[in-house]
Amino acid sequence: MxxxxxxxxxxxxxxxxxxxxxxxxxxxxxxxxxxxxxxxxxxxxxxxxxxxxxxxxxxxxxxxxxxxxxxxxxxxxxxxxxxxxxxxxxxxxxxxxxxxxxxxxxxxxxxxxxxxxxxxxxxxxxxxxxxxxxxxxxxxxxxxxxxxxxxxSAPPDADADLVALLGDLWVPSGSADGLSVDGSALPRRDTLAPGARVRLRLVNGSTRRAHVVAVRGASPTVVALDGQPSSAFRPRNDAVPLVPGGRCDLVLDLPRTPGAEVTLTAGSDPAGATLMVLRTEGEPRPARGPVPALAPNPALPDAIALERATRATLSAGPAGAAPGGWAINGVGGMPLPRAPLFRARRGSPVVLALRNLGPVLLGFRLHGFCFRLLHERDDGWEPYWRDTVLVQPGATHHAAFVADLPGRWLVESPFFDQSAGGLRAWFEVG
Known part of the structure; x- marks a missing residue:
């Protein structure tokens, strides 16, 4: 080997x-x-x-x-x-x-x-x-x-690069109703120098739920979403939503006084469960200026030619009378369908209309690609890349990407029970 x-x-x-x-x-x-x-x-x-x-x-x-x-x-x-x-x-x-x-x-x-x-x-x-x-x-x-x-290749300036996996807490009864960080009971505790600049990579490994993670005691700056650099911005209410499987990179400058604590809680309510505690001890680190944005990913396009895009509609909803069964465009993914949802020429732009025809929150995750979420009139997009989006009942989101990687690629729900129930299919780039 x-x-x-x-x-x-x-x-x-x-x-x-x-x-x-x-x-x-x-x-x-x-x-x-x-x-x-x-x-x-x-x-x-x-x-x-x-x-x-x-x-x-x-x-x-x-x-x-x-x-x-x-x-x-x-x-x-x-x-x-x-x-x-x-x-x-x-x-x-x-x-x-x-x-x-x-x-x-x-x-x-x-x-x-x-x-x-x-x-x-x-x-x-x-x-x-x-x-x-x-x-x-x-x-x-x-x-x-x-x-x-x-x-x-040239990591940004930080005193610590931490990564945390939010998930379901498996208990001896065999259920997974509680929350965990890194598979352990809450909260996770880290000790760092006062004034330290911390890059904190949050990953939602929960199988059936989205999270909102709120920061208390420091001002977070978002620098990446779903693994891709974004513009550097302070999230509303110092809280970030995490879809199942979603990732968010935050940069925090810790308080400069020893013994201070920065907490991450589940939900924007301060009374929510405490997920992590970052405590300061020791000699303070030198003060830094504003948090800079990460360098853009050169593999992703600066613009997407929407006017010449291959367009497809993916309508997700219940599959027949069987409880818990799901389908995309009327076809369940158990096993995977024989025919692709659509085919795109390599290098061509693609715009997907992602529709939720069901009575509950659904999601779409694209394997192999990240996309821009388009504004309602397709006249612009959000200033970040995603690989997963949640869609409310009766709603439609539009996602645009460039089909630059050849092969057969999955699209499925990030909620594990929905995907296992048939909400998965594939498309082909060639």
């Missing part, structure tokens, strides 16, 4: 076989720096009870893989679960459908292994988990997820 290849061992909670994985602190996910050495990420042997947490990696926390932009990500998926598994590099624009079976080559049978090599085209914040096959919602809710950070 190539010594530069990382091994992703999927099972239920075995001790580590070695490798340079080490926790940053007892309250932080295991953080693996980019390295030519092989790294072993394990989960278990299938012998744990159904209510036990699942993990990638040897420790009790979800792992963090850190790579550098321009570096290939080489993984060996070794499945020690009792059933099949798969891998979705959520937010990496380089994982088309292979053979119609799912991203990154489809499923890996119990006891089997598969090699995957991906070249992330962008720097940014991503995560990984099983693709949304029927059992995946329980597996991810039970903790089977990890974090992936692809660093810029």
């Amino acid at each position: 190539d010594p530069g290849r990382r091994r992703l061992l999927v099972s239920l909670a075995l001790a580590s076989l070695g490798g340079p994985l080490s926790p940053l602190s007892p309250a932080r996910a295991a953080d693996a720096e980019a390295s030519p050495a092989r790294r072993l990420l394990r989960v278990g042997d299938g012998g744990a009870p159904p209510a036990a947490p699942l993990r990638y990696g040897a420790g009790p926390l979800p792992p963090v893989l850190r790579a550098r932009h321009g570096e290939a990500l080489a993984l060996t998926i070794e499945n020690r679960l009792a059933g099949p598994t798969s891998l979705d590099l959520h937010g990496i624009r380089a994982a088309p459908l292979l053979g119609g079976a799912g991203p990154l080559g489809g499923t890996v049978a119990s006891g089997a292994s598969a090699d995957v090599t991906v070249m992330p085209p962008d720097a940014g914040t991503a995560w990984f988990h099983p693709w949304l096959l029927d059992p995946a919602a329980d597996a991810v809710a039970q903790g089977l997820a990890g974090l992936l950070v692809v660093a810029e």
Whole structure:
């Protein structure tokens, strides 16, 4: 095996076989720096009870893989679960459908292994988990997820680069009704120098719910959404919404007095559950100026020629009388439909009308692409890129992107139960 290849061992909670994985602190996910050495990420042997947490990696926390932009990500998926598994590099624009079976080559049978090599085209914040096959919602809710950070070639100035996975708290009863950060009970606590500038990468790993995360005690600046640089702005009410699978990069300048606390709470109500506490201790860091924006991603277009776009309507709603069944354009995705939703020529602009015909909140996630949300009259777009959007009942959103990556690409709901119920399909770029 190539010594530069990382091994992703999927099972239920075995001790580590070695490798340079080490926790940053007892309250932080295991953080693996980019390295030519092989790294072993394990989960278990299938012998744990159904209510036990699942993990990638040897420790009790979800792992963090850190790579550098321009570096290939080489993984060996070794499945020690009792059933099949798969891998979705959520937010990496380089994982088309292979053979119609799912991203990154489809499923890996119990006891089997598969090699995957991906070249992330962008720097940014991503995560990984099983693709949304029927059992995946329980597996991810039970903790089977990890974090992936692809660093810029010239990272912005910061004293700390933290990443946190918001998710469902799996309890011994086998339910996932509570909230967690990094798979642990709330809150997560970090200690940093007074006045430190912190880049905080938030990832919503919840399977069925969106979050609003509010910051108290510091003024947050948003610098990236769904892994892509945005204009630098202070969010309304110092709170950011996170759709399922969504990512948001914040920059915080901590108070310059020792013993101060910055808190992140669930919801814009100050009485909401405390997710994280950043406490200051030690000597203050030097004061800095305003938070600058990240450099734009040169792989994304400055403008999209809407007037010559391929246009398609994706109407999502209930599928027949079966409860919990969903369809896109009248076709359920169980299994994936044989025909694509649409075809686009490589390099052509695409505009999608994303319609919710159902009675509840629905979502659309595009694999492989990020898009601009268009204004109501298609006369402009929001100043950031997204790969997922939620649509209220009866509403329609328009999304525009350039189809620059060839292949077959998934579109599905970010809510795991909706995707498993058929709200998934695919389109083709060639």
